[in-house]
Amino acid sequence: MDKGFGDPGGGAEVKAVGLVKNYGDNAVLKGLGFELKAGEFMAVVGRSGCGKTTLLRLLAGLEAPDQGRVLVNGEPRTDLNDDTRIMFQEDRLLPWKSILGNVGLGLGGDYQSVAMKALEDVGLGLRKGDWPRTLSGGQRQRVALARALAHSPKLLLLDEPMGALDALTRIEMQSLVERLWRDWGFTALLVTHDVAEAITLADRVILLENGRVTQDLRIDLPRPRQRDIAFAKLESEVLNWILSLYAGFI
Amino acid sequence: MPWLLPILLILYWQIAANMGWINPRILPSPLNVFKAFVRLLLNGELLENIKVSCGRAGLGFLIGGSIGLTLGLITATWRFLETLLDTTLQMVRTIPNLALLPLVIIWFGIGEKAKIFLIVCGVTFPIYLNTFHGIRSVDLNLISMARVYGLDRLALWRHVILPGALPSILVGVRFSLGVMWMTLIIAETIAASSGLGYMATNAREMMQTDVMVLTILMYALLGKLADVVARALEKRFLAWCPVNAA
Structure with missing residues (x-):
C-alpha cells in the first residue's frame, strides 16, 4: 500500500453490519449497522454510554465485535490497519x-x-x-x-477531539478539521456531544440509541457553514432527538 | 555566597586549632589535613586507594544495576514472572544488605569478591523496584495510541515504554548510588586490605586523625561526584520533564 504523503488516495468506504458487542452482561451494541461512502463525513451523537466509543474501537480494529462485521473497502476488519487512525479526546502526545x-x-x-x-x-x-x-x-x-x-489515513476516527477545548479554540479547530478533510479526502467519523459541531462538520448525523442507529439525517447546507436559520432548524431537530431520549428519565 | 559559611567555619576551625582550643589528637587542624592530603598524594597512596575503592563501587554498581534492570523489565512485562518472582524479591529486599557482612566474610574472606557482592546486593533492589514501577505506571492510553499508530512491539518499547519508565529508573539509579557508597565504606572499614576505608582504619590504629578526616572528605567528594553524574544523566535524558527545564 502506498503511504506517500501528499497522495491521500481518497477515503475508504465503510460498512458496519449487525454489530453486537457485550461487556459481560452489558450489551453495548445490539445490531448496529450503517454505510459510509468514500470521503463522507459522518457525525455520531448520542447519550453518554450509548456505545459511541465502542463503535470507534471496533472500526479501528482495536477490538472485535461479538457478532456482525466491519468492512472497509470491502475487506473485513479483523485487526489494526494502517489505513485507519484515531484522534482521541486527549491529545496523547x-x-x-x-x-x-x-x-x-x-x-x-x-x-x-x-x-x-x-x-x-x-x-x-x-x-x-x-x-x-x-x-x-x-x-x-x-x-x-x-x-x-x-x-x-483513508479513514479518520475522531473521538470527541474538541471536547476539552474552549469555545473559540474549538471553532478554530473545527474549521481546520474541515479544511484538511476537504484537502485530503479521507472518510471521517466524528463522535461528539456538541450538536452544533456535528452540523458544522458532517454530511450526515446519526443518532445512537440503545446500541442501534435510530436516526440518520443528511445535512445539505453549503460549506463552510454559516450559523443561519437553516442551521438552527437542523440543530434543534437533532437536539430534540437527544432530549426525547432523556424525556423518559426526567 | 553559598561558600561563605563553609569558608568561615574552616577559618574558625583553623584558628581554634592554632589557639590550642582543640586537642589535635581528637581533631586535627585543616592545615594538617591538607598536609596529609599532599603527603598521601605525593607518595601515591591516596590515588591508589581511591582507584581501588572506585573500581569496587563501579563494578558492583554495574553488576547490581544490570541484574535489577533485567529483573524489573521481565517481571513488569510478563505477568507470569511477576507472580513467580515478585513476592520473593519483595521479601529479600527488606533484608539490609549489610546484615550479610558476617556471612560474606566467611564465604569470600576480605578480598574483592566480598565487597562487590555486598554492593551488588545493595544496588539491585532499588533499581529493580523503580524499573518495575516505572514500566507499570506508563500511561495505558499512550500505549493504545501507539498501537493504533502502527508501532510494533519493539518500537513500542523503544518509543513509549522505556522513555516513560526512565524517570523512575533514574530515581532508582540515584538512590542506589547512595547505597553503593554506604556499603563500600562500611565493608572497607570492617574488612579490607586496601581502599579508602582501609586507609581510615589503618590511620585509626596509628592515631593519625588527619588521615581519618581526609578519608571522610574524600568520601564526601566522591559522593558528590556520583550525584553530579546522576544529575547530568537526568538533564540529558529527562529534558522533557518540567522539573528539568532550564
Whole structure:
C-alpha cells in the first residue's frame, strides 16, 4: 500500500453490519449497522454510554465485535490497519518526544519531511523542536491531528477531539478539521456531544440509541457553514432527538 | 555566597586549632589535613586507594544495576514472572544488605569478591523496584495510541515504554548510588586490605586523625561526584520533564 504523503488516495468506504458487542452482561451494541461512502463525513451523537466509543474501537480494529462485521473497502476488519487512525479526546502526545518526533511516530524511514509537511498543514511548523508541554491545549490537539494526517489515513476516527477545548479554540479547530478533510479526502467519523459541531462538520448525523442507529439525517447546507436559520432548524431537530431520549428519565 | 559559611567555619576551625582550643589528637587542624592530603598524594597512596575503592563501587554498581534492570523489565512485562518472582524479591529486599557482612566474610574472606557482592546486593533492589514501577505506571492510553499508530512491539518499547519508565529508573539509579557508597565504606572499614576505608582504619590504629578526616572528605567528594553524574544523566535524558527545564 502506498503511504506517500501528499497522495491521500481518497477515503475508504465503510460498512458496519449487525454489530453486537457485550461487556459481560452489558450489551453495548445490539445490531448496529450503517454505510459510509468514500470521503463522507459522518457525525455520531448520542447519550453518554450509548456505545459511541465502542463503535470507534471496533472500526479501528482495536477490538472485535461479538457478532456482525466491519468492512472497509470491502475487506473485513479483523485487526489494526494502517489505513485507519484515531484522534482521541486527549491529545496523547508523548511528552518525551519533540513535536516533530510526535508527528512522525510510527512512520519509520525518513519520517522528517513527511511529518514536517503535516505539521505545517496545521500551522505549527515553527514549533517542531519544542516539547509538547510548552504548547496550549488547542495546539496540542493540532499536533495530534498532524500526527494522524502524516499517516495519510483513508479513514479518520475522531473521538470527541474538541471536547476539552474552549469555545473559540474549538471553532478554530473545527474549521481546520474541515479544511484538511476537504484537502485530503479521507472518510471521517466524528463522535461528539456538541450538536452544533456535528452540523458544522458532517454530511450526515446519526443518532445512537440503545446500541442501534435510530436516526440518520443528511445535512445539505453549503460549506463552510454559516450559523443561519437553516442551521438552527437542523440543530434543534437533532437536539430534540437527544432530549426525547432523556424525556423518559426526567 | 553559598561558600561563605563553609569558608568561615574552616577559618574558625583553623584558628581554634592554632589557639590550642582543640586537642589535635581528637581533631586535627585543616592545615594538617591538607598536609596529609599532599603527603598521601605525593607518595601515591591516596590515588591508589581511591582507584581501588572506585573500581569496587563501579563494578558492583554495574553488576547490581544490570541484574535489577533485567529483573524489573521481565517481571513488569510478563505477568507470569511477576507472580513467580515478585513476592520473593519483595521479601529479600527488606533484608539490609549489610546484615550479610558476617556471612560474606566467611564465604569470600576480605578480598574483592566480598565487597562487590555486598554492593551488588545493595544496588539491585532499588533499581529493580523503580524499573518495575516505572514500566507499570506508563500511561495505558499512550500505549493504545501507539498501537493504533502502527508501532510494533519493539518500537513500542523503544518509543513509549522505556522513555516513560526512565524517570523512575533514574530515581532508582540515584538512590542506589547512595547505597553503593554506604556499603563500600562500611565493608572497607570492617574488612579490607586496601581502599579508602582501609586507609581510615589503618590511620585509626596509628592515631593519625588527619588521615581519618581526609578519608571522610574524600568520601564526601566522591559522593558528590556520583550525584553530579546522576544529575547530568537526568538533564540529558529527562529534558522533557518540567522539573528539568532550564
